Amino acid sequence: MNTAYGVVAIALVCLVTLAVGSFGLRLSRTTSDFYVAGRTVTPYRNASAIGGEYLSAASFLGIAGLVYTNGLDMLWFPVGYTVGYVVLLVLVAAPLxxxxxxxLPDFAEARLESLAIRRLSTILVVGIGWLYLLxxxxxxxxxxEAVTGAPGWLGGLVVAVVVVANVAAGGMRSITxxxxxxxxxxxxxxxxxxxVLLGAWFSDGAPGPAIARDTRWEEPLNGLAGQGHPVYATYSLLLALALGTMGLPHVLVRFYTNPDGRAARRTTLTVVALLGTFYLFPPLYGLLGRVYLPQLPDGVAADTLVLRLPMAMVSDGLGQVLAAVLAGGAFAAFLSTASGLTMSVAGVIDQDLLRRRLGRLTGEDFSAAQxxxxxxxxxxxxxxxxxxxVEPVGLATMVSLAFAVAASTFCPLLVLGSWWRGLSTSGAAAGLVVGGTLATAAVGITVLAGPVPxxxxxxxxxxxAWSIPLAFAVSVIVSLxxxxxxxxxxxxxxxxxxTPEDLVLERG
Structure with missing residues (x-):
């Protein structure tokens, strides 16, 4: 592959990201600007921003790789990712x-009136954010590495440098x-x-090569068979994706930027439409991969399929250009999601773990920006x-584990905290500890020990499927x-x- 095309595409995405972020720097003046963009982001811009940060490496590269490797069952991933916003819309968007x-720790403290709950939430936000950043x-x-042959450490470093420059410069206004x-x-x-690739497949008015028959790839409930008990694994995965969205700190922080609860609901509805449009395409790459790249070379990750497919389907020149375009889009995915995660984690570290302690140690007052x-x-x-x-587990797989931890901790806290007056401080703490400990232990064993039969x-x-109900049950029982x-x-x-904001204004 002509690496120059890929380098140009990636460099262009990084430069545009820095240029737009520097424009946001001129708009950031107050603490509210840094953390919640002054709470003035319109629903449609906010929906685009949420789509930008939510469509991560797992969405751009991982889903295609999963469909390619494990079959049509992996279509549950985009379904679950999108359904999560419907649940968020119905249950917690406006109250948040x-x-x-x-x-999120601010919300936990305001609802439970407890510094201990705030500290627990802080630890979980940082942990989930780092797990998702990996x-x-x-x-x-x-x-x-796939596009340019660069050493493995370089891609992550480029993303880290660009994200730090953007987030540190202008906070939420820049990132939005x-x-x-x-x-x-x-x-x-x-x-x-x-x-373009579809056009190549159906060129000259006749269908291109057929998909090789593969019972495991085509039949339902076989995609997660490698983990054993695929029916359980499928439903548990869907539960994690549907309920985990509301527990992702980089998603929740965006709802604080809306002017009011009605705007938050409009934002969520628009997000569902934007995500649904995007998720039409990654499974298509997995399908075409089964036709034109039935076997990847040894040592080549399936997550790179999207970047390799154009070269296998069309002429060298066009294939190189298409691969470069996809590489630029993939880097946009890494940058936007990493920016949102960094924003949410940095906000919590700053408010709860860093500024007060540094001030006490040095005897100086640190500004919000510092x-x-x-x-x-x-x-x-x-x-x-x-x-x-840490060895790569698979982009979509790693993200699904982060969803499981988020669903087992913040989902019970947010749902019960928003809708049940009987939630006690002890119940909320017990639910966070039990759900967080069990889900984190399961994730740790999966990542470090590998597959268990x-x-x-x-x-x-x-x-x-078991950590979420346990967390809910513990929260309710201890509260009672x-x-x-x-x-x-x-x-x-x-x-x-x-209480709707309009009613509050009228009474005031």
Whole structure:
């Protein structure tokens, strides 16, 4: 492959990202600008930004690789990713915006009136954010290596440097502009080559080569058979994806940028449409891969299929251009998702772990910008180092594990906290600890120990089906047993979460 095309495409995406981010720097003046873009982002721009950060390495490269390797069952991934926003819309989008919080720990403290709950939420936000950042940095390394032959450490480093520069410069205002643009970059980059490749498949008015028959690839409930008990694994995966979305810190922080709860709902509806449009294309690459690349060379990851397919289907010159376009789109995916994750993790590190302690140690007052920028560096350096140490598990697989942890912790907290007055501080803490410990242990064993046979392997590989109900049950049971630990101002907080802003303004 002509590496010059790929280098130019990737460099162009990085330069445009930095240019748009620098424009956002001029708009960032206050703490609210840094954390929630002044709460003035319109629904359609916010929806584009959410689509930009949500469509990650797993979406751009991982789904095609999974469909290619494991068959049509992997279509549940894009279905689950999109359904998660429907659940978010119905249950928590508007209450989250009305809470007036900057971060998820802010919401937890406001609802439960407890610093201990805030600290637990802080630890979980940082952990989930780093777990989700790992595949973004690993995917960037895979993409750059596949397109240019660069060493494995370079792709992740490029993403880390660009993200730190953008996030530290302008905070949420910069990131909103960058991510809104990058959604459309990604959609164009994946759609245009797809139509060209389809045209090559059906050239001269006749269908191209047929897909090789493969019972395991075609028949339902075989895609997750490698984990054992595919029916359980499939339903557990869907549960993790549908309920995990509301527990992802980089997704939730975007809803704090809407002007009001009604705008938050409109944002979510638009997001569903944007995601549905994008997810039409990755499975197509997996399908075409089965036709034109039935066997990848030894040592080549299936996650690189999207980048290799154009060269296998069309002439060298056109194939190189299409591969470069896809490489640029993939880097846009890494940059936008990593930016959102870094933004959410850095905000929590700054507010809860860094600025106050540094001030006490040095005797100086750190401004919002100073603390936030230092936190941004920490938010990226740790997962980058881990990405060089931890072996890649598969982009979509790693992301699904992050969803399982998020669904087992923040989903019970947000749903019960938004809708049940009886949630006590002890119940919320117990649910976070139990769900977080069980899901994190399952993820750790899966990543470090590799596949485990039989039911233990299925339960550890897809823990959501048992860890989420347990977390809900523990939260409810402990809350019922500790009615004295229900926060004093619960009634007032619940009114604020569910009272439309228009009514509040009229009464005021």
């Amino acid at each position: 915006r009305r809470s007036g919080a900057y971060t 595949p973004q940095l690993q995917g960037a390394s895979l993409a750059l 502009l960058v991510q809104a643009l990058q959604y459309w970059v990604k959609l164009t980059a994946i759609a245009v080559p797809a139509f 603390g936030f920028r230092l936190a941004t560096v920490l938010a990226v350096v740790v997962p980058y180092v881990a990405s060089r140490v 039989g039911w233990p392997g299925a339960l550890l590989g897809q823990p959501a 047993a500790t009615p004295g630990r229900i926060p004093r101002h619960t009634a007032r907080t619940m009114v604020r979460l569910h």
